[in-house]
Amino acid sequence: MKHTLSILLQNESGALVRVAGLFAARHVNIDALTVAATHDPAVSQLTLVLHGDEGTLQQILRQVRKLVDVLDASSLSVVGSGMRSHLVATPA
Amino acid sequence: MTTPMQTALAAPTIPTHPLAGQAMSGAEIVVQVLADEHGGVVFGYSGGAILPVYDAVFRYNAEHRDAAGHEPLPLVVPANEQGAGFMAAGYARASGKVGVALVTSGPGATNLVTPIRDAMADSVPFVAICGQVPTSALGSDAFQEAPVANIMGACAKHVFLVSDPQKLEATLRTAFEIARSGRPGPVVVDIPKDVQNTTLKFDGNSHLPIPGYRARLNAVAAAKLGDEACASLFTALAQAKRPLIYAGGGVVSAAAAPALTTFAETFGIPVVTSLMGLGDYDTTRPLALHMLGMHGTAYANYAVEDCDFLIALGARFDDRVAGVPDQFAAHARFIAQIDIDPAEIGKVKTVDWHHIGPLVAALEKLTAWGRSHAFHSDLSAWHAHLAQLKHDYAMNYNRDSPLIQPEAVIEAINRQTQGRAIVATGVGQHQMWAAQYFDFRAPRHWLTSGSMGTMGFGLPSAIGAQFARPDALVIDVDGDGSIRMNVGELETVTTYELPLKILLLNNGVDGMVRQWQKLFFKGRFSATDKSLRKKDFVAAAKADGFEWAQRLERKADIETTIAAFLAHRGPTFLEVMIDPDAGVYPMVSPGASYAQMITGPFIPSRSAPITPELAPTHMF
Numbered sequence: 001m002k003h004t005l006s007i008l009l010q011n012e013s014g015a016l017v018r019v020a021g022l023f024a025a026r027h028v029n030i031d032a033l034t035v036a037a038t039h040d041p042a043v044s045q046l047t048l049v050l051h052g053d054e055g056t057l058q059q060i061l062r063q064v065r066k067l068v069d070v071l072d073a074s075s076l077s078v079v080g081s082g083m084r085s086h087l088v089a090t091p092a
Numbered sequence: 093m094t095t096p097m098q099t100a101l102a103a104p105t106i107p108t109h110p111l112a113g114q115a116m117s118g119a120e121i122v123v124q125v126l127a128d129e130h131g132g133v134v135f136g137y138s139g140g141a142i143l144p145v146y147d148a149v150f151r152y153n154a155e156h157r158d159a160a161g162h163e164p165l166p167l168v169v170p171a172n173e174q175g176a177g178f179m180a181a182g183y184a185r186a187s188g189k190v191g192v193a194l195v196t197s198g199p200g201a202t203n204l205v206t207p208i209r210d211a212m213a214d215s216v217p218f219v220a221i222c223g224q225v226p227t228s229a230l231g232s233d234a235f236q237e238a239p240v241a242n243i244m245g246a247c248a249k250h251v252f253l254v255s256d257p258q259k260l261e262a263t264l265r266t267a268f269e270i271a272r273s274g275r276p277g278p279v280v281v282d283i284p285k286d287v288q289n290t291t292l293k294f295d296g297n298s299h300l301p302i303p304g305y306r307a308r309l310n311a312v313a314a315a316k317l318g319d320e321a322c323a324s325l326f327t328a329l330a331q332a333k334r335p336l337i338y339a340g341g342g343v344v345s346a347a348a349a350p351a352l353t354t355f356a357e358t359f360g361i362p363v364v365t366s367l368m369g370l371g372d373y374d375t376t377r378p379l380a381l382h383m384l385g386m387h388g389t390a391y392a393n394y395a396v397e398d399c400d401f402l403i404a405l406g407a408r409f410d411d412r413v414a415g416v417p418d419q420f421a422a423h424a425r426f427i428a429q430i431d432i433d434p435a436e437i438g439k440v441k442t443v444d445w446h447h448i449g450p451l452v453a454a455l456e457k458l459t460a461w462g463r464s465h466a467f468h469s470d471l472s473a474w475h476a477h478l479a480q481l482k483h484d485y486a487m488n489y490n491r492d493s494p495l496i497q498p499e500a501v502i503e504a505i506n507r508q509t510q511g512r513a514i515v516a517t518g519v520g521q522h523q524m525w526a527a528q529y530f531d532f533r534a535p536r537h538w539l540t541s542g543s544m545g546t547m548g549f550g551l552p553s554a555i556g557a558q559f560a561r562p563d564a565l566v567i568d569v570d571g572d573g574s575i576r577m578n579v580g581e582l583e584t585v586t587t588y589e590l591p592l593k594i595l596l597l598n599n600g601v602d603g604m605v606r607q608w609q610k611l612f613f614k615g616r617f618s619a620t621d622k623s624l625r626k627k628d629f630v631a632a633a634k635a636d637g638f639e640w641a642q643r644l645e646r647k648a649d650i651e652t653t654i655a656a657f658l659a660h661r662g663p664t665f666l667e668v669m670i671d672p673d674a675g676v677y678p679m680v681s682p683g684a685s686y687a688q689m690i691t692g693p694f695i696p697s698r699s700a701p702i703t704p705e706l707a708p709t710h711m712f
Contacts (some may be wrong), residue, residue, distance in 0.1 A: 002180055008304075009398070009699060010302075010303075010304070013241065013252075013253050013255060014241045014242070014251065014253060017241075017242060017245060018245050018251075019247055021246050045431055059435065059439060062434050062435035065308060065434070065435075065437050066435060067250075067305070068249075068250040068302055068305045069303075069304070070304050071303060071304035072304065
């Protein structure tokens with residue numbers, strides 16, 4: 001099953017590598033990744049797509065939340081349909 | 093939108109540092125933070141990129157000797173940086189304090205990779221400070237340059253590359269905070285040489301914000317076990333006839349052994365511990381069933397098989413415990429788990445009840461709740477059943493052989509030390525015999541590479557433990573394969589005149605690997621036989637300055653030799669030539685359940701074990 005994660009990350013040296021490295025080390029493939037600036041120059045927003053069952057998703061989310069640079073991490077769900085659909089954080 | 097950055101809690105405030113506002117070099121700041129946050133032995137090896145810090149340590153120690161001439165930050169120099177790393181880890185494991193290693197760039201740092209990963213895997217608080225090439229040379233393939241942040245980032249709890257000198261002090265303090273907080277672990281601080289040489293203003297109390305980490309940590313630290321949660325756990329406990337506690341290394345980290353003892357004994361719940369949990373609960377007490385798992389006692393594993401209620405405390409259902417998670421504690425109708433790390437809840441085994449929070453508070457709350465509700469459950473039948481298991485399936489070995497059995501040697505030491513010595517080990521058969529045949533009366537007396545299984549861990553970690561506990565009896569139980577891996581550290585023992593006792597159980601073979609080759613590879617002993625190796629370990633120890641170095645070859649001499657080995661005041665080295673065919677039993681083969689445990693030739697089994705050849709060899 002496809003999952004979309006949203007991760008708020010402190011802009012520290014090597015922070016992106018640590019997130020990507022965590023996925024590699026835990027054998028979870030990243031299907032797509034975008035990194036964007038936020039209104040706070042010290043914070044980046046990562047949006048990341050992966051495949052896996054619910055257990056894989058929960059475990060990788062919990063592991064991501066152990067990274068010191070990570071401010072917040074959540075799984076996104078599609079709400080609505082068609083043109084009106086949008087992503088919202090899934091309650092933990 | 094408000095980011096967590098803006099709402100983060102401020103770092104805890106402490107009184108102004110007496111040196112606040114002083115001009116210091118980066119190197120002097122490193123040393124001052126070490127003095128403030130650590131104030132103990134530093135293990136390390138010098139080199140070009142860390143020279144300014146070594147110089148600053150030298151000057152600091154010269155200026156701050158106490159009346160007896162002792163240095164506040166003694167530098168202990170190993171033979172190899174891996175040795176320094178395991179010494180720091182041994183220091184941390186034996187004391188509960190953060191271990192510190194200080195090494196140079198490139199090979200100095202990469203030689204630390206194994207100890208850092210080992211500390212991560214066993215949740216050991218550790219700060220490693222590495223010199224790095226100057227910031228202007230970063231990424232240029234400079235002499236002794238290695239991408240430490242990349243390499244260590246995959247192994248450590250966290251890594252900092254200090255590229256802004258203004259953040260050096262805050263980074264170092266934060267490194268100690270991260271290493272010791274929550275689930276402890278190793279933090280690496282990589283400091284370019286120019287940063288060490290920059291003149292800075294000392295603050296005395298600066299920390300990095302790390303708002304996400306601190307907010308999550310505070311949330312877990314504040315998590316209280318509520319009355320409803322207590323009620324639901326005790327409802328399940330009331331329905332249980334055969335409850336069992338499974339205690340792990342988290343009990344040691346949390347200093348929760350007294351709270352565990354009170355909880356277990358108030359409600360009469362028997363205790364099995366993991367390898368990392370040895371010392372959580374006094375193994376000589378009636379409710380203790382010693383270690384569970386792949387090489388656990390048969391009665392501990394049968395107790396797990398028979399229990400109908402299991403509560404895991406600071407334990408993570410590792411594959412050496414729950415090789416087949418579905419079949420682990422398969423008859424338990426209720427499994428509960430308490431841990432400080434949210435990622436461990438339900439990671440391997442689905443649980444019916446859990447609490448994420450500090451273990452001492454949780455156990456004290458449970459005990460208080462049970463007492464105030466006058467909780468009582470008649471477990472006499474279960475206790476009788478376990479006493480019978482302990483009797484029928486007691487640990488045993490080849491007592492009639494004319495050859496020296498390793499188990500007999502450990503029993504002989506244990507008769508003298510009574511579970512009160514600090515024991516470090518390498519990895520392999522000797523490690524398991526030590527785990528099985530020693531008693532452990534208290535935490536932090538058992539130093540072993542549990543998760544990583546790093547051969548060569550024993551000698552340097554015992555050295556570190558002896559520095560942490562100078563007056564304690566520290567014994568390194570080692571194997572001939574393991575001790576070779578860091579044999580250079582024998583000289584470190586005598587250089588620093590440590591009264592360490594080194595027991596080498598020599599079977600001339602990589603015994604654990606050989607045991608697997610015997611069971612799973614039809615006896616093809618590929619690359620494990622060491623019997624033709626020329627090394628004379630006793631001569632080697634003497635060459636490294638051991639005045640007491642002996643070889644034990646006759647079974648009749650065990651008691652007298654062990655007594656002399658332990659009684660000698662200085663460092664001692666005892667090589668024992670053991671039965672090369674001695675195996676570690678019981679053994680739960682990979683892919684097998686506890687019911688299929690092989691108890692070996694000397695311990696009865698209550699069921700027919702699986703044929704080893706049928707065990708899937710792809711299992712690790």
